[in-house]
Amino acid sequence: MGESVLFEFLHREMVTRVQSQAGDTEHGKCVSTLEGMGFRAGQGLIERFTKEAPAFKDELDVMKFICKEFWTNLFRKQIDNLRTNHQGTYVLQDHRFRLLTPVSNGKQYLEEAPKFLAFTCGLVRGALSNLGIDSTVTAEVSVMPACKFHIVMQKP
Amino acid sequence: MSRQSRRRSEKQQIDWHLPSTSSTGSAYHMGTELFILTYGTLVAQLCEDCEKDEDINKVLDKMGHNIGTRLVEDFLARSNITQCRNSYETAEVIAKVAFKMYLGVTPRVTFWNQAGDDCSLFLEKNPLRGYVEIPEKHSNLLYSNMICGILRGALKMVRLQVDIQLLHDSVNDDKVTEIRMKLMRRHKAVRTVEKEQKHPVGT
Numbered sequence: 001m002g003e004s005v006l007f008e009f010l011h012r013e014m015v016t017r018v019q020s021q022a023g024d025t026e027h028g029k030c031v032s033t034l035e036g037m038g039f040r041a042g043q044g045l046i047e048r049f050t051k052e053a054p055a056f057k058d059e060l061d062v063m064k065f066i067c068k069e070f071w072t073n074l075f076r077k078q079i080d081n082l083r084t085n086h087q088g089t090y091v092l093q094d095h096r097f098r099l100l101t102p103v104s105n106g107k108q109y110l111e112e113a114p115k116f117l118a119f120t121c122g123l124v125r126g127a128l129s130n131l132g133i134d135s136t137v138t139a140e141v142s143v144m145p146a147c148k149f150h151i152v153m154q155k156p
Numbered sequence: 157m158s159r160q161s162r163r164r165s166e167k168q169q170i171d172w173h174l175p176s177t178s179s180t181g182s183a184y185h186m187g188t189e190l191f192i193l194t195y196g197t198l199v200a201q202l203c204e205d206c207e208k209d210e211d212i213n214k215v216l217d218k219m220g221h222n223i224g225t226r227l228v229e230d231f232l233a234r235s236n237i238t239q240c241r242n243s244y245e246t247a248e249v250i251a252k253v254a255f256k257m258y259l260g261v262t263p264r265v266t267f268w269n270q271a272g273d274d275c276s277l278f279l280e281k282n283p284l285r286g287y288v289e290i291p292e293k294h295s296n297l298l299y300s301n302m303i304c305g306i307l308r309g310a311l312k313m314v315r316l317q318v319d320i321q322l323l324h325d326s327v328n329d330d331k332v333t334e335i336r337m338k339l340m341r342r343h344k345a346v347r348t349v350e351k352e353q354k355h356p357v358g359t
Contacts, residue, residue, distance in 0.1 A: 003188045003190070003191055003258060003259070003260070004190075005227070005230050005258075006191050006223075006227070006258045006259075007190050007191040007194060009223045009226060009227055010191060010194055010195065010198070010219075010223060011194065013219045013222055013223055014194070014198055014219075016222075017198075017215070017219060018201070021205055033201065037194070037197040037198065037200075037201055038197075040193075040196075040197045040200070041190070041193040041194050041196070041197050044189075044193045044196075044287065045189060045190060045193055048189050073190075074190055119194075
């Protein structure tokens with residue numbers, strides 16, 4: 001499973017690079033650049049994943065796919081907890097997010113966490129976008145390496 | 157939502173015996189896909205950031221170098237390779253074990269020079285170039301240059317200095333990627349600790 005490791009290393013270098021380009025004051029720019037990159041990658045990924053799969057029954061089916069197969073193929077584990085209000089808002093909880101485990105194991109470097117989550121938020125948003133779902137994806141961290149992804153479906 | 161399912165007639169070859177976690181694809185293939193697609197978005201972003209192709213190539217090489225210095229530990233942990241005795245073995249390990257492990261392909265090692273320290277790695281089907289088309293204005297872009305950086309950084313950590321160049325990168329109709337690798341010299345190991353133990357102060 002060497003490829004996943006390669007991605008993790010690449011992701012870390014990318015975050016460093018984008019941050020150095022964005023500069024110290026432009027925290028938002030760094031996050032949005034990474035999110036945009038993730039979006040493009042997510043669009044491509046979901047096409048390959050679902051090439052031979054039947055159509056999804058409904059929104060919840062899509063979210064379950066994201067939590068199980070999609071997450072497993074990207075991060076070698078499933079989402080630990082999925083919550084929804086059945087009105088278009090979903091909260092995905094990962095107790096040990098693989099891209100955060102090298103950063104810290106607690107509250108240290110909490111302010112750096114958003115940069116490491118931006119690409120993944122984009123991945124999910126891109127994947128959903130190519131499945132026909134418009135959404136906004138944000139991430140929330142209080143104690144690393146656990147984090148939550150908030151997905152809000154946009155009504156057309 | 158309705159979707160057209162495109163059936164593939166050829167079976168996907170699974171080389172690594174990893175359990176299939178998804179009905180749509182093996183875990184192995186998707187792992188590489190994520191890396192390939194992410195790499196693509198990175199290069200696209202660099203094309204926006206940098207004006208000249210040469211700058212992009214330099215950035216890719218530098219990032220690769222940083223990755224390589226850490227990747228080598230992962231590689232050594234996974235592969236249990238013992239020290240290579242000569243350049244031939246080094247090149248073989250790189251091509252047959254390392255490339256296979258991380259990119260799923262095995263480049264051909266050929267064109268050894270007389271001294272036996274200069275060779276070419278040929279990738280018939282570069283996985284990084286799978287879904288990529290490079291526009292005309294970036295004709296000097298060495299798309300896979302990060303691989304060179306990774307190799308350089310990794311070999312540096314095992315005290316081998318190399319001069320690695322991406323000669324040819326699947327441009328236009330040519331599908332082959334060629335990496336030229338010249339092993340320059342071994343760095344000398346520093347043995348100050350042992351010297352102190354042999355000649356303790358005071359005796």
